[in-house]
Amino acid sequence: MEQSHVSALQSKHAGIERQLQDEMNRPLPDLSIVQTLKKRKLRIKEELAHF
Template structure:
């Protein structure tokens, strides 16, 4: 059960990273969106670290 939760968090983390990269590669990235995505990614990373 624990590994599946970490796997799900890892997938979510990777998805957020991809969205951040896609947004920042646009000609006029939405800085507020990027900041929000980065905060979400950090929360996921913290949760992954707290589960080990």
Template sequence: MENSHISALMAKHAGLDARIKAESSRPLPDMTLVATLKKQKLRLKEEMAQTH
């Protein structure tokens, strides 16, 4: 169970990373959105660290 939870967190983390890269590469990126996505990514990273 824990392994599938970590896998799900890692998948979400990778998805957020892709969204951040996509938004950042736009001509006029929404920096508020980028900041929000980065905060979500950090929370997931912290949760993954606590799970180990």
């Protein structure tokens, strides 16, 4: 059970990373979107640290 949860979190983390890279590669990145994505990524990373 835990392994599938960890896998799901890692998958989410990777997806957010892709969204973040896409936003940063735009000519005028929306900094509020960047900030939101970074916060989501950090929350997932913190949750992963508990395993």
